Amino acid sequence: MSQTVIDLGRLTLAHGEGTRLDVPVRLDPFELGGQSYAAVPESPVVRLDVSRPSGGFAFRLRFSVHLEGPCMRCLEPAQLDLDVEAREVDQAETEDEELRSPYVDEGELELSRWAHDAILLALPTQLLCRPDCAGLCPVCGESLNDNPGHHHDEAPDPRWAKLNDLKLE
Numbered sequence: 001m002s003q004t005v006i007d008l009g010r011l012t013l014a015h016g017e018g019t020r021l022d023v024p025v026r027l028d029p030f031e032l033g034g035q036s037y038a039a040v041p042e043s044p045v046v047r048l049d050v051s052r053p054s055g056g057f058a059f060r061l062r063f064s065v066h067l068e069g070p071c072m073r074c075l076e077p078a079q080l081d082l083d084v085e086a087r088e089v090d091q092a093e094t095e096d097e098e099l100r101s102p103y104v105d106e107g108e109l110e111l112s113r114w115a116h117d118a119i120l121l122a123l124p125t126q127l128l129c130r131p132d133c134a135g136l137c138p139v140c141g142e143s144l145n146d147n148p149g150h151h152h153d154e155a156p157d158p159r160w161a162k163l164n165d166l167k168l169e
């Protein structure tokens with residue numbers, strides 16, 4: 001998987017200068033709760049502002065991303081549009097870890113990794129086909145969205161209860 005990396009030296013920024021780049025960044029699928037969510041398109045264009053305060057770099061990342069994957073409750077297709085914004089600073093000559101960016105290594109900004117993590121931080125805890133998704137029947141697995149009145153009179157089959165335990169892990 002090709003990673004998008006920005007060579008900071010090649011930006012040839014003097015102290016006090018800044019620049020703006022619009023870069024397509026390829027994103028690996030996101031693994032959440034055992035499901036996979038993909039960015040569509042796979043390489044959204046990311047706007048990167050780079051500035052050079054004295055002694056280092058400051059970065060600002062902004063982009064919109066569209067994610068698609070299964071609903072976490074009913075497994076029907078779900079999608080989500082996210083606006084992502086993140087900032088980083090990296091001071092070259094410091095012992096203070098707070099001032100080092102984990103995405104800057106050997107004079108390169110690891111843009112793919114940063115964009116990926118920024119999306120994870122911006123994600124809601126649940127990705128649903130719709131906010132009020134009713135999910136699946138815990139007894140038989142039927143979609144409760146399609147069958148709102150669905151219910152069972154008999155006691156649940158213990159085999160399904162086991163499956164539900166597994167799903168929660």
Ligand SMILES: [Zn+2]
Pocket residue numbers: 071072073074075076128129130133134135
């Ligand atoms: Zn759903």
Ligand SMILES: [Zn+2]
Pocket residue numbers: 137138139140141142150151152
């Ligand atoms: Zn049922």
